Amino acid sequence: MSDTSARNVLPASSCDHSPVRAHGSPEPTAAIKSAARSAVGRLSLPDAIRIFRNEMVDSALNNEQGSRRAAARVLGVTRPAVQHVLRHLKS
Numbered sequence: 001m002s003d004t005s006a007r008n009v010l011p012a013s014s015c016d017h018s019p020v021r022a023h024g025s026p027e028p029t030a031a032i033k034s035a036a037r038s039a040v041g042r043l044s045l046p047d048a049i050r051i052f053r054n055e056m057v058d059s060a061l062n063n064e065q066g067s068r069r070a071a072a073r074v075l076g077v078t079r080p081a082v083q084h085v086l087r088h089l090k091s
Contacts, residue, residue, distance in 0.1 A: 054089055056075060057075065057085045057086065058089075060074045060075050060082075061082075068082045068083060
């Protein structure tokens with residue numbers, strides 16, 4: 001995965017521009033790769049990124065009992081970045 005795609009996962013101001021990793025593994029999981037392959041031709045890249053970002057934030061919030069600070073820590077972003085995603089969640 002290139003640095004360009006990692007920057008589009010969350011607002012650039014909150015991202016360290018390193019490639020996205022699944023729990024420290026060097027490559028994304030097989031499920032993510034499979035979903036990406038099946039989305040080609042069905043979703044635009046911006047829509048796929050938006051959906052993925054929203055799902056990750058929603059999942060982190062659920063796992064952290066709604067704590068935006070804890071969700072941000074798990075996601076490796078700032079709390080304002082999580083709030084930004086939440087403000088635009090319906091988009």
